[in-house]
Amino acid sequence: MDNMAAERIRADIIATDVVLYMKGTPVFPQCGFSAQAVQILNFLKVQFKGVDVLTDPSLRQGIKDFSNWPTIPQLYIKGEFVGGCDIMREMFQNGELEKVLQAKGVSYAPPQKTA
Amino acid sequence: MAMEINEIERLIREALPDAKIEIKDLRGDGDHYAAHVESGAFIGKTLVQQHQMVYAALQGRVGGVLHALALKTSAPMAQQQA
Numbered sequence: 001m002d003n004m005a006a007e008r009i010r011a012d013i014i015a016t017d018v019v020l021y022m023k024g025t026p027v028f029p030q031c032g033f034s035a036q037a038v039q040i041l042n043f044l045k046v047q048f049k050g051v052d053v054l055t056d057p058s059l060r061q062g063i064k065d066f067s068n069w070p071t072i073p074q075l076y077i078k079g080e081f082v083g084g085c086d087i088m089r090e091m092f093q094n095g096e097l098e099k100v101l102q103a104k105g106v107s108y109a110p111p112q113k114t115a
Numbered sequence: 116m117a118m119e120i121n122e123i124e125r126l127i128r129e130a131l132p133d134a135k136i137e138i139k140d141l142r143g144d145g146d147h148y149a150a151h152v153e154s155g156a157f158i159g160k161t162l163v164q165q166h167q168m169v170y171a172a173l174q175g176r177v178g179g180v181l182h183a184l185a186l187k188t189s190a191p192m193a194q195q196q197a
Contacts, residue, residue, distance in 0.1 A: 068167060085185075090162065
């Protein structure tokens with residue numbers, strides 16, 4: 001794998017609590033799956049850094065190698081790979097994502113429980 | 116162009132012979148699928164590991180020729196969430 005890309009990823013996920021590797025930016029996602037991932041994080045009011053892999057081909061491949069994960073988006077919390085879009089959605093729906101955020105001491109706003 | 120449901124199912128079953136596999140072609144275009152895979156091999160694995168096992172079974176096709184595969188995995192009895 002491209003060592004520069006791996007180094008950059010390692011530095012990013014250590015420096016920032018929540019990092020989302022995605023296509024496009026949090027404001028302008030370039031893919032429906034990345035948009036969903038952003039939506040979930042925004043809904044929980046989690047502060048995160050979006051890294052646009054489309055701006056850097058070595059990063060686009062590098063993050064797949066780094067995580068051993070073939071698709072984008074990819075979510076890292078406190079340096080740990082949490083999953084892609086499907087896992088994020090599943091964990092969001094069953095409340096696991098909140099548990100992970102809480103366990104790792106990342107601040108978020110619990111969704112209002114409404115009927 | 117894309118992949119057939121049969122081919123996806125065959126590759127998953129090769130790696131996970133006990134798997135219950137349900138695949139839907141979401142748009143009828145042979146390119147956007149949703150799959151639910153249940154296998155005893157997932158017991159004790161995290162969701163990330165379970166998905167990685169399915170991706171490994173598909174031998175590099177996910178994210179390549181197989182553009183979109185919405186994946187849900189579970190262990191039998193369903194109490195095995197990591």
